[in-house]
Amino acid sequence: MPVYLDHNATTRLDPRVLDAMLPYLSGPYGNPSSLHRFGRAARDAVERAREQVARLVNCQPGEIVWTSGGTEANNLAIKGVAAGQQPTRVLYGATEHPAVMEAAEALKDSGWTVEKIAVDGRGLVDWPRFEAQLRAGPLRLAALMRANNETGVIQDVARAAQRAHAVGAWLHVDAVQAAGKIPVDFAALGADLMSLSSHKLYGPKGIGALIRRSAVELSPLHHGGPQEKGLRGGTENVAAIVGFGHAAELAQQELSARAEHTLHLRERLEAGLGTLPRVRIFGAGVERLPNTVQFAVEGYDGEALLMQLDRRGFAVSSGSACASGKGEPSHVLLAMGYPPGVARGAIRISLGRDNSAAEIDAFVAALSELAR
Ligand SMILES: Cc1ncc(COP(=O)(O)O)c(C=O)c1O
Incomplete structure (x- = not known):
């Protein structure tokens, strides 16, 4: 699946x-x-x-x-x-x-x-x-x-x-x-x-x-x-x-349950990313949406990684959906002062209600094989 x-x-x-x-x-x-x-x-x-x-x-x-x-x-x-x-x-x-x-x-x-x-x-x-x-x-x-x-x-x-x-x-x-x-x-x-x-x-x-x-x-x-x-x-x-x-x-009724669920998964994902070499998380240390993490693996191109991840069954984004496919580095990361070479490596994971801990573990395993 x-x-x-x-x-x-x-x-x-x-x-x-x-x-x-x-x-x-x-x-x-x-x-x-x-x-x-x-x-x-x-x-x-x-x-x-x-x-x-x-x-x-x-x-x-x-x-x-x-x-x-x-x-x-x-x-x-x-x-x-x-x-x-x-x-x-x-x-x-x-x-x-x-x-x-x-x-x-x-x-x-x-x-x-x-x-x-x-x-x-x-x-x-x-x-x-x-x-x-x-x-x-x-x-x-x-x-x-x-x-x-x-x-x-x-x-x-x-x-x-x-x-x-x-x-x-x-x-x-x-x-x-x-x-x-x-x-x-x-x-x-x-x-x-x-x-x-x-x-x-x-x-x-x-x-x-x-x-x-x-x-x-x-x-x-x-x-x-x-x-x-x-x-x-x-x-x-x-x-x-x-x-x-x-x-x-x-959304109103389930807001806190959804936020708690995705935050728990995000923390698991960030812990997993932390075990990989040369991973940088953008916006780390400031308040962020509970479901979102954007990161780059140094030396890797975000869109190339996205396509390899897609082949392995993981649907992620390399930035905003509207910007992807253009090969342009994310304007968000450029505005934050990252050089184009770093911004071009961005991968965005945005979690949802139906994601599970097992999916996060499988994603981290796949990424660690692709970005050694
Ligand atoms: C922050 C933000 N504003 C506006 C939009 C556009 O919304 P819509 O797809 O409903 O036109 C998006 C969609 O990606 C968004 O992320």
């Missing part, structure tokens, strides 16, 4: 989530905007899911805007707060996902100044430099992820929110990797905007959410009907929304 160790790329649809979705694919097919009973049944399901997702991240149901996933949520947040405004500045973390980086960089075309927030060698924000950047002129938005998809490094976004607010800017938080793995509290973090994605927490692909405090002025990315308060026109994907809601409820 192949062993799946790539849960930050995506997760298996939970069979309980599939069961919750199926009736909305084969049964009630009304349009949630319709006033008749068919429409009302669909609308009720969408609103129930909104409450389930809101409970997972402690926001108000009315603060949720459904999107097609984390990418669209990040784009809506960043482009949506910039649209129609006099261009000033936007900042984003140097280790952000491309869905944040590219959305922010695109604002340059309309006259915005866009700068990266530097990180230190552990992947944490370089606070003195960030504070100086915040004070360097008018600022509309700063974007900082809660947890990094490659290293799992967790940022102090509550502190970033405080600092951003002190200069009159909004803070956007990409919580796509954090939600379902560690507690995420939108209200307590003080974030203004936050992105979520269902397929990272055992829900269906192609559905996510942007959470927006009502004070944040936002323009839609595309124009259409009045759905989602006019912020995201188009008939809702009811079955996917129901699935996301159910996955969020299960």
Whole structure:
């Protein structure tokens, strides 16, 4: 049986989530905007899911805007707060996902100044430099992820929110990797905007959410009907929304059990890696997601190792799924100050609910044979 160790790329649809979705694919097919009973049944399901997702991240149901996933949520947040405004500045973390980086960089075309927030060698924000950047002129938005998809490094976004607010800017938080793995509290973090994605927490692909405090002025990315308060026109994907809601409820109920399970396996894995020569763990010593470890074996190419591991039945990543296949060293590791030769050797293991200690032991044994 192949062993799946790539849960930050995506997760298996939970069979309980599939069961919750199926009736909305084969049964009630009304349009949630319709006033008749068919429409009302669909609308009720969408609103129930909104409450389930809101409970997972402690926001108000009315603060949720459904999107097609984390990418669209990040784009809506960043482009949506910039649209129609006099261009000033936007900042984003140097280790952000491309869905944040590219959305922010695109604002340059309309006259915005866009700068990266530097990180230190552990992947944490370089606070003195960030504070100086915040004070360097008018600022509309700063974007900082809660947890990094490659290293799992967790940022102090509550502190970033405080600092951003002190200069009159909004803070956007990409919580796509954090939600379902560690507690995420939108209200307590003080974030203004936050992105979520269902397929990272055992829900269906192609559905996510942007959470927006009502004070944040936002323009839609595309124009259409009045759905989602006019912020995201188009008939809702009811079955996917129901699935996301159910996955969020299960994630909330099982959060600590899942985190404990994966942390236990991660510690076992790191102990195993520690017995191999020339292994370096990235972001070691700082708070990280319980399920994630990114490492490199000195002298080995990450993608070549990935393919050899795949042949032996282990599915891992050499960085972010989006970056793999391009042969580019991870921008996350480059931002942390690693030379391209080291960054190119990166392997990411992201554990999940269904992984076992026996799988970890087998993985370490296979890796020790491949990287002697
Ligand atoms: C941190 C982060 N943000 C955003 C995304 C994009 O989410 P989606 O695949 O739902 O578009 C991902 C997916 O890998 C991610 O890891």
